[in-house]
């Protein structure tokens with residue numbers, strides 16, 4: 107249907123103090139925003155996600171939501187992005203999409219959502235192993251987006267190529283001071299002997315960059331995917347208390363006790379002066 111206010115031109119005439127002017131019609135602004143949302147590639151499953159429907163039933167979720175709102179409201183005047191870390195189903199992607207949607211709605215920024223594995227797959231599809239380059243057309247929007255959500259960082263096992271490619275993207279965005287929101291299942295423990303740590307999944311250089319360009323937030327809670335729709339905040343809180351020490355991928359109850367002890371205290375078998383072994 108043609109807009110009655112502007113007759114489909116996108117401009118409407120105004121008359122103020124006897125002076126005739128034209129200005130952008132609201133329908134034009136709505137169309138621009140709709141296009142920006144479409145271009146952002148938010149997966150259908152997450153298109154409803156916003157801050158209002160994010161349940162912050164414990165302290166870690168309250169803090170994460172508050173920091174995410176702060177970033178979204180400050181954008182583009184923000185100097186660091188976010189790194190949202192936690193076990194499956196706690197709401198990391200939900201919160202990252204909420205930031206993205208708020209920013210697009212409020213500032214008409216060019217934002218982009220990518221699952222890290224999908225992104226690598228797309229880049230790979232244009233990669234030429236002979237000249238060792240990828241078509242720049244694929245990378246440009248990812249590097250230049252005002253806001254990028256890179257979902258599930260570390261999910262793809264690091265090879266030299268993956269590390270190089272992700273470092274290029276992240277370094278370019280860092281140098282241009284563009285904001286990135288990451289999500290990951292891998293805990294940020296500075297232990298290179300722990301294969302399930304962020305460090306091992308993304309490499310030393312990437313981890314160090316991430317710390318410079320992001321605020322790290324850990325989300326703890328129940329796996330929302332397994333909960334009935336009518337679950338209360340109180341029940342969610344109880345569940346998350348019960349699951350506190352379990353369920354972290356790689357670091358938790360699934361790991362046999364001796365390996366865990368060693369992971370925490372890599373020097374436990376050192377001989378100390380005076381014959382004291384370990385601590």
Ligand SMILES: Nc1ncnc2c1ncn2[C@@H]1O[C@H](COP(=O)(O)OP(=O)(O)OP(=O)(O)O)[C@@H](O)[C@H]1O
Nearest residue numbers: 159160161193194195196197198199200291330331
């Ligand atoms: N705190 C929450 N409040 C409201 N909805 C939530 C919350 N946490 C998760 N959900 C919903 O549960 C589903 C799974 O959440 P989400 O995908 O954000 O989890 P995730 O932490 O990204 O998990 P994964 O590590 O598997 O990627 C989504 O539909 C999301 O909207």
Ligand SMILES: [Mg+2]
Nearest residue numbers: 198199257289
């Ligand atoms: Mg996710």
Ligand SMILES: [Zn+2]
Nearest residue numbers: 109112131133
């Ligand atoms: Zn109009």
